[in-house]
Amino acid sequence: MTLIVFFIFAAVILGAGAMLSPAYPTSQPRIGLSAALALALIAGGAVFYGTAAGWNTLVVDYMLFLLVTSIFLGGTLSYGQKRAESRGEELADEDQGWPGPFDLVGLLGGLALFIAVAVLWGVPNPALIFDAARINSGEVSLYVTGTPAFSTLAAYLAGQLSAPLNDVLLAMSAVLAGMIMWLVYDLGAELHAKPLGRKLGYLAMPLLVVLVAAGEGAVLMGAVFLLALGIFAVRYIQHGKRVDIVAAGLMLGAVALSVPPLPLIALAGVGAAAVWLVVKADALRSVLFAAGVVAVALVATLPTLVTHGWTLIR
Numbered sequence: 001m002t003l004i005v006f007f008i009f010a011a012v013i014l015g016a017g018a019m020l021s022p023a024y025p026t027s028q029p030r031i032g033l034s035a036a037l038a039l040a041l042i043a044g045g046a047v048f049y050g051t052a053a054g055w056n057t058l059v060v061d062y063m064l065f066l067l068v069t070s071i072f073l074g075g076t077l078s079y080g081q082k083r084a085e086s087r088g089e090e091l092a093d094e095d096q097g098w099p100g101p102f103d104l105v106g107l108l109g110g111l112a113l114f115i116a117v118a119v120l121w122g123v124p125n126p127a128l129i130f131d132a133a134r135i136n137s138g139e140v141s142l143y144v145t146g147t148p149a150f151s152t153l154a155a156y157l158a159g160q161l162s163a164p165l166n167d168v169l170l171a172m173s174a175v176l177a178g179m180i181m182w183l184v185y186d187l188g189a190e191l192h193a194k195p196l197g198r199k200l201g202y203l204a205m206p207l208l209v210v211l212v213a214a215g216e217g218a219v220l221m222g223a224v225f226l227l228a229l230g231i232f233a234v235r236y237i238q239h240g241k242r243v244d245i246v247a248a249g250l251m252l253g254a255v256a257l258s259v260p261p262l263p264l265i266a267l268a269g270v271g272a273a274a275v276w277l278v279v280k281a282d283a284l285r286s287v288l289f290a291a292g293v294v295a296v297a298l299v300a301t302l303p304t305l306v307t308h309g310w311t312l313i314r
Contacts, residue, residue: 017035043149043150060153100194117174118174118212123214125218151218181205187227223262229266229269233270
């Protein structure tokens with residue numbers, strides 16, 4: 001059953017990332033980064049709605065339907081080409097910046113390794129099993145679990161697929177580890193070039209294997225959001241596009257719904273990015289970035305803030 005959950009979860013999240021990536025304004029499609037954004041919208045949106053209006057598995061269905069509908073109605077698969085054509089360019093497939101065959105083999109090989117580790121040696125975290133079971137039974141509000149984003153999604157998958165929670169947690173851990181490897185690859189590509197991203201991805205694999213074997217899915221999900229927040233901050237520092245402020249704010253909100261002490265680390269990262277902009281003699285952009293990211297995060301976590309106050313920051 002672990003394999004079935006793995007393929008379904010990976011297909012939905014990574015497939016959404018592949019379809020969203022051409023629409024996001026980057027020089028090259030960033031599949032891992034777009035997949036992290038899709039995951040944040042699904043998991044964070046489910047916690048937002050579930051905290052405000054009560055938990056139900058339909059909450060995640062709503063988020064998935066909204067995401068998929070937006071992808072297809074927005075025509076994101078052709079949006080990157082249209083953007084190039086509006087500038088008088090015509091991009092051939094090989095010039096659009098998709099990962100090459102060698103990179104894809106490495107990234108998909110990492111996913112295969114993580115699922116093998118999960119199936120053969122993975123041991124789910126008992127606390128996560130308990131939290132997801134309570135959410136699935138309606139015994140507890142989403143935020144009280146302490147890992148609402150991960151536990152909510154795990155409870156949803158277990159309920160919809162009629163799968164044991166152990167299998168769901170391990171499968172999710174494997175997919176999230178693969179996403180982190182892809183995000184590290186995207187980070188290297190943003191900082192320098194894809195070969196750097198490839199090397200960084202390989203360097204991250206040993207630690208990811210340990211986390212997958214330990215069943216630390218909530219930590220892995222929090223790391224996905226934290227790493228994506230860092231990439232969006234880097235992109236804003238480099239290019240100054242305001243859409244990256246919104247995306248970074250959504251990621252900060254998603255981190256706040258993960259595990260402690262990641263929310264405080266995320267806030268420190270936002271502060272560091274703002275300070276770096278000041279160092280670059282761009283105080284206005286610094287204020288815009290810090291204020292914008294925090295404002296978007298506050299809106300994204302508003303029901304939790306209203307219900308549980310500043311315990312959201314731990």
